[in-house]
Amino acid sequence: MLTVIKFGGSSVSDAAKIDNAARIAKDIYEKGEEVVIVVSAQGDMTDVLKSKSTEICASPDVRELDALLSTGEEISVSLMAMKLISLGIPAVSLCGWQAGILTGGEHGSAKIKRIFTERLETELAKGRVPVVAGFQGIDEKEDITTIGRGGSDTTAAALAAALSADLCVIYTDVAGVLSADPDDVPEAKLNKEIGYGEMLEMAASGAGVLHDRSVQIAEKNRLKLKVASSFEKGGGTLVTDTEIEGNCVYGVTRDCNAALLTASGGAPGEMLAALSEKGVKADMITCFGETVCFAVPETQAESAERVLKEVLGNGAKASADKSVSKLSLVGCGLSGEPDIPARFFSRLEKEGVPVFLISSGEIRISALIPEKDAVKAVKAIHGEFFGKRE
Amino acid sequence: MLTVIKFGGSSVSDAAKIDNAARIAKDIYEKGEEVVIVVSAQGDMTDVLKSKSTEICASPDVRELDALLSTGEEISVSLMAMKLISLGIPAVSLCGWQAGILTGGEHGSAKIKRIFTERLETELAKGRVPVVAGFQGIDEKEDITTIGRGGSDTTAAALAAALSADLCVIYTDVAGVLSADPDDVPEAKLNKEIGYGEMLEMAASGAGVLHDRSVQIAEKNRLKLKVASSFEKGGGTLVTDTEIEGNCVYGVTRDCNAALLTASGGAPGEMLAALSEKGVKADMITCFGETVCFAVPETQAESAERVLKEVLGNGAKASADKSVSKLSLVGCGLSGEPDIPARFFSRLEKEGVPVFLISSGEIRISALIPEKDAVKAVKAIHGEFFGKRE
Numbered sequence: 142m143l144t145v146i147k148f149g150g151s152s153v154s155d156a157a158k159i160d161n162a163a164r165i166a167k168d169i170y171e172k173g174e175e176v177v178i179v180v181s182a183q184g185d186m187t188d189v190l191k192s193k194s195t196e197i198c199a200s201p202d203v204r205e206l207d208a209l210l211s212t213g214e215e216i217s218v219s220l221m222a223m224k225l226i227s228l229g230i231p232a233v234s235l236c237g238w239q240a241g242i243l244t245g246g247e248h249g250s251a252k253i254k255r256i257f258t259e260r261l262e263t264e265l266a267k268g269r270v271p272v273v274a275g276f277q278g279i280d281e282k283e284d285i286t287t288i289g290r291g292g293s294d295t296t297a298a299a300l301a302a303a304l305s306a307d308l309c310v311i312y313t314d315v316a317g318v319l320s321a322d323p324d325d326v327p328e329a330k331l332n333k334e335i336g337y338g339e340m341l342e343m344a345a346s347g348a349g350v351l352h353d354r355s356v357q358i359a360e361k362n363r364l365k366l367k368v369a370s371s372f373e374k375g376g377g378t379l380v381t382d383t384e385i386e387g388n389c390v391y392g393v394t395r396d397c398n399a400a401l402l403t404a405s406g407g408a409p410g411e412m413l414a415a416l417s418e419k420g421v422k423a424d425m426i427t428c429f430g431e432t433v434c435f436a437v438p439e440t441q442a443e444s445a446e447r448v449l450k451e452v453l454g455n456g457a458k459a460s461a462d463k464s465v466s467k468l469s470l471v472g473c474g475l476s477g478e479p480d481i482p483a484r485f486f487s488r489l490e491k492e493g494v495p496v497f498l499i500s501s502g503e504i505r506i507s508a509l510i511p512e513k514d515a516v517k518a519v520k521a522i523h524g525e526f527f528g529k530r531e
Numbered sequence: 532m533l534t535v536i537k538f539g540g541s542s543v544s545d546a547a548k549i550d551n552a553a554r555i556a557k558d559i560y561e562k563g564e565e566v567v568i569v570v571s572a573q574g575d576m577t578d579v580l581k582s583k584s585t586e587i588c589a590s591p592d593v594r595e596l597d598a599l600l601s602t603g604e605e606i607s608v609s610l611m612a613m614k615l616i617s618l619g620i621p622a623v624s625l626c627g628w629q630a631g632i633l634t635g636g637e638h639g640s641a642k643i644k645r646i647f648t649e650r651l652e653t654e655l656a657k658g659r660v661p662v663v664a665g666f667q668g669i670d671e672k673e674d675i676t677t678i679g680r681g682g683s684d685t686t687a688a689a690l691a692a693a694l695s696a697d698l699c700v701i702y703t704d705v706a707g708v709l710s711a712d713p714d715d716v717p718e719a720k721l722n723k724e725i726g727y728g729e730m731l732e733m734a735a736s737g738a739g740v741l742h743d744r745s746v747q748i749a750e751k752n753r754l755k756l757k758v759a760s761s762f763e764k765g766g767g768t769l770v771t772d773t774e775i776e777g778n779c780v781y782g783v784t785r786d787c788n789a790a791l792l793t794a795s796g797g798a799p800g801e802m803l804a805a806l807s808e809k810g811v812k813a814d815m816i817t818c819f820g821e822t823v824c825f826a827v828p829e830t831q832a833e834s835a836e837r838v839l840k841e842v843l844g845n846g847a848k849a850s851a852d853k854s855v856s857k858l859s860l861v862g863c864g865l866s867g868e869p870d871i872p873a874r875f876f877s878r879l880e881k882e883g884v885p886v887f888l889i890s891s892g893e894i895r896i897s898a899l900i901p902e903k904d905a906v907k908a909v910k911a912i913h914g915e916f917f918g919k920r921e
Contacts, residue, residue, distance in 0.1 A: 156586040190606070196546040197610050198617035205616065208624050209609035212602040216580070219599035220587050226595065227588035234598050238628070239673055260673070283629055283650070 143265070143306045144169055147179040147275065147297035151314045152371040153217050154184030162371055163224040165312065166270060170230055175265050177304065178232075178272045179297040180221050182213025203248035207277075207287045211237065214274035214293070222272045232270040235260065237285070240271065242278035242296070250289035253278060253296070256303035273300060291352025298355035302362035309364055311351060312371035317378035318343060318350055320392040320527050325519045330527055332378045332391050339391050339471055340380045342505040346469035347396030356380060390472035390481070390526045395515045399467040400442035401497055404449050405432045406457030415452040421445045425467075425500040425507055434498050436509055439463050465497060466515035469507040470522060481526075482506055488525045494518050533655070533696045534559055537569040537665065537687035541704045542761040543607050544574030552761055553614040555702065556660060560620055565655050567694065568622075568662045569687040570611050572603025593638035597667075597677045601627065604664035604683070612662045622660040625650065627675070630661065632668035632686070640679035643668060643686070646693035663690060681742020688745035692752035699754055701741060702761035707768035708733060708740055710782040710917050715909045720917055722768050722781050729781050729861055730770045732895040736859035737786030746770060780862035780871070780916045785905045789857040790832035791887055794839050795822045796847030805842040811835045815857075815890040815897055824888050826899055829853050855887060856905035859897040860912060871916075872896055878915045884908050 146169070148162045162180075170176050182190075190209050194201040201209075218234035225232035241257030264271045275293025280286050288295055294311055301309035318340065319329040335343070337360035344353040351368055359366040359380060369377030402423070404412060409428060416423050416437075421444065425436040437445045442461040449459035468489075475481050485506050489496055494517065498509040510518055536559070538552045560566050572580075580599050584591040591599075608624035615622035631647030654661045665683025670676050678685055684701055691699035708730065709719040725733070727750035734743040741758050749756040749770060759767030792813075794802060799818060806813050806827070811834065815826040827835045832851040839849035858879075865871050875896050879886055884907065888899040900908055 156583075159587060193546075193606070193610060194613060197549060197613045201613040202616040205609045205613040205624055208612075208626075209606060212605045212609075215602045215605070216583070216599060219595045219602075220583060223584060223587045223591040223595040223599075226592040234595055236598075236675075285626075 142308075143175040143177070143304060145177045145179065145297050145301040145304065145306045145309045147293055147309070147311050148181065148221075148371060149293065149311075149313050150181040150184050150186070152312050153180055153221065159220055159224050162312065163221060163228055163230075165371060166225060167228055167230050170270055176270050177261065177265070177300055177306070178221060178270060179275045179293055179300060180214060180217040180272060181275050181293040183217050186213040186216065204284055207248045208285045210287055211274070211277040211285045214276050218272045218274045225270060225272070230270055231268060232272050233264050234272045234274075235264075236274050237277035238279040238283070240273045240300070242299075244278035244280055244286045244288060246280040246282065246284070246286065248286055251278060251280065251286035253288060253299045256299060258303050261300075261304065291354045294352045294355035295358065298358040298364060298366065301364050302358055307365065308367060309359065310367045310369055310377070311355070312369055313350060314370065314372065315350055316370045316373060316376050317368045318348065318380075318392065321394070321519055321523045322348075325395070325516050326393070326523045328527075329523065331376060334379045334381060335391050336473060337380060337382060339473055339504050342469070342471045343392055343394060346467065346471060346505065346507065347394040348392065351380070389474070390470065392471050393519050393522045393526070394469045394471065395519050396467040396469070397512060397515065398439045399436050399465055399509065400439045400445075401434065401462040401465045401509050402437050402442070402445055402449070402459070403432060403434050403462070404453065404457070404459040407433075407449075407453040409433045411452060412449055415448050416445055419444060419448050421448065425498050425509065427498055427500070436467055436498060436507075437461070464512050465509045466512040467507055468510050468515060468518050468522065469505055470526065471505050473504050475501070475504060475506060484525055485522060488521055489518060492517060492521045494521075533565040533567070533694060535567045535569065535687050535691040535694065535696045535699045537683055537699070537701045538571065538611075538761060539683065539701075539703050540571040540574050540576070542702050543570055543611065549610055549614050552702065553611060553618055553620075555761060556615065557618055557620050560660055566660050567651065567655070567690055567696070568611060568660060569665045569683055569690060570604060570607040570662060571665050571683040573607050576603040576606065594674055597638045598675045600677055601664070601667040601675045604666050608662045608664045615660060615662070620660055621658060622662050623654050624662045624664075625654075626664050627667035628669040628673070630663045630690070632689075634668035634670055634676045634678060636670040636672065636674070636676065638676055641668060641670065641676035643678060643689045646689060648693050651690075651694065681744045684742045684745035685748065688748040688754060688756065691754050692748055697755065698757060699749065700757045700759055700767070701745070702759055703740060704760065704762065705740060706760045706763060706766050707758045708738065708770075708782065710780075711784070711909055711913045712738075715785070715906050716783070716913045718917075719913065721766060724769045724771060725781050726863055727770060727772060729863055729894050732859070732861045733782055733784060736857065736861060736895065736897065737784040738782065741770070779864070780860060782861050783909050783912045783916070784859045784861065785909050786857040786859070787902060787905065788829045789826050789855055789899065790829045790835075791824065791852040791855045791899050792827050792832070792835055792839070792849070793822060793824050793852070794843065794847065794849040797823075797839075797843040799823045801842060802839055805838050806835055809834060809838050811838065815888050815899065817888055817890070826857055826888060826897075827851070854902050855899045856902045857897055858900050858905060858908050858912065859895055860916070861895050863894050865891070865894060865896060874915055875912060878911055879908060882907060882911045884911075
């Protein structure tokens with residue numbers, strides 16, 4: 142049995158947390174299992190390194206920024222390996238290049254192309270625990286790259302796939318995939334299992350617990366992926382392709398990084414092509430006669446508005462409203478059960494929450510609502526589908 | 532013309548100092564010369580990293596400590612390369628492994644075995660400035676190693692030798708090789724040139740400006756090595772094999788890390804063999820009848836005493852006196868000019884400084900004197916040979 146486990150920055154932010162994480166690995170190792178550990182940079186180390194670079198110049202060279210940021214994970218892996226060795230576990234830290242992680246050359250957002258597993262397999266065969274730096278690799282020129290958002294989760298899933306691991310566990314500071322953010326809804330429930338597609342929708346709709354790239358890798362490779370707390374024993378959520386009978390609601394999410402874009406005087410296809418070319422991600426695309434609406438990330442609202450004005454020319458209108466949030470209900474078989482969308486929208490009406498834009502599919506129902514009503518709406522929808530706290 | 536330049540930790544300790552160092556490199560590059568830069572870790576970064584490791588465990592694994600400490604230089608090289616790129620100089624940072632630096636596997640004190648210069652030569656051929664992490668390499672297992680004391684100076688000299696550079700400049704925070712420590716003797720004079728052997732004696736006798744390993748590499752490869760200030764233009768000391776006519780005095784040094792070891796009841800050879808086996812460096816070996824005296828580093832005094840008591844057995848005596856300092860005068864042709872040792876010892880007598888042990892050779896005269904008299908003695912001997920401040 143081979144397990145790949147990953148610890149995020151909050152799980153290794155100081156010596157006591159590293160000790161805690163190392164003991165989790167030790168417990169697995171001492172059951173006779175093979176273990177590979179992936180570690181992120183400690184706490185705010187990546188921000189500390191970034192601020193060092195902006196002291197040097199306003200827009201640092203991307204190759205050099207990758208070389209700089211990669212040191213954050215290299216610090217973590219050596220500290221974690223030291224701790225394990227001091228606990229009597231034969232560990233060996235490996236940077237991205239030592240672990241054979243080959244990526245493309247897109248600095249800051251490189252894709253993992255291949256993992257040359259020889260070194261990892263040699264270490265495992267010697268009974269050692271490889272501790273691999275997440276978030277980094279090298280390209281074909283032997284330059285250091287970083288793999289962008291979701292970095293270490295992606296590294297863990299990719300290593301698990303390359304090594305045909307039996308399980309990949311992402312340790313984090315929450316209990317698993319909950320039915321809502323516990324800051325919004327204290328009675329949020331833990332999902333014991335969730336399908337890959339539903340997990341992808343949860344991640345894309347604002348649940349920060351697991352990055353979508355790692356879920357995609359897991360789905361593609363039929364990998365068992367688990368999210369669990371590094372501070373509480375037991376529990377956790379298994380992401381898998383397990384078939385669950387009938388419909389099932391997994392959670393409610395809200396995403397504040399949303400804006401409503403309304404445009405008229407042009408063809409939707411032309412608008413979407415122009416936005417896509419500029420890297421703007423449009424979602425919840427809807428047409429009402431001449432008017433086209435969609436949701437874009439709030440951080441891209443201004444550039445989206447500008448792009449549309451350029452492409453549509455005189456007489457056309459385009460405006461962005463950043464005062465909205467995206468409320469989503471994620472589950473499986475949602476549209477096959479007309480009762481669910483009906484209850485979703487009726488409950489919002491009952492709460493007096495206006496809905497500006499709707500999209501609904503098999504595993505997600507989303508609504509753009511006023512940002513000021515978002516927390517109230519999450520509480521209400523969670524209460525509707527998961528019941529009140531006992 | 533190819534120049535290898537090295538900046539120590541105090542020359543890159545913050546963004547302003549990195550800017551200053553980068554402009555020195557830029558000036559050389561813009562004269563049309565090829566430049567390779569070697570950089571140490573910023574300021575106290577190595578100590579910060581070391582303290583991270585001791586928070587994890589009291590005696591960290593040596594392989595992991597090397598992996599941890601190597602990140603200090605990796606941070607510096609990427610910052611330096613960013614700065615150069617922002618100044619319009621095409622720079623490229625390289626870790627030890629990227630620069631092809633192969634070492635032995637003795638973690639913490641690895642020897643550089645070979646430098647595979649392909650990557651460096653490719654970058655130079657493209658008109659780029661490689662910025663190489665000092666102090667680190669990899670061994671044949673592809674594990675990260677550090678090369679111990681004098682690390683980055685040694686890396687610079689080794690790179691200069693491997694690339695057949697025309698010059699290797701060690702930039703530091705002092706003006707060059709002075710005739711005494713300016714903290715002791717404010718009127719200390721700058722040596723414009725010094726021979727390899729004399730520089731080695733200066734380094735071995737307590738002048739901290741340049742590490743002996745780099746001087747040894749320079750001598751072996753007939754490399755022009757220069758020590759200069761990164762904060763003042765001009766000046767500097769050239770270390771070379773230039774023949775200097777007649778005798779010449781380069782400087783006075785004191786080394787507080789010295790202890791006087793006195794032993795009797797055994798054969799000197801047997802004693803020295805036992806010390807050598809335990810890694811104790813004995814210097815100034817002298818016999819008076821049954822009694823053998825020598826200088827050892829103060830940090831090794833207790834273990835040296837213990838080793839001698841063990842090897843000599845009952846009836847023998849061995850004692851260490853740590854209240855001494857080693858005062859040295861370094862020059863060339865010293866013993867060929869009997870006037871020089873005469874003036875050295877007469878002046879100490881005149882100052883009332885007792886001398887416990889003497890050694891004298893072609894390029895160095897040393898005396899063990901009371902530690903409390905050391906600064907007074909440096910001032911007096913400097914005044915004797917270099918004159919008073921005008």
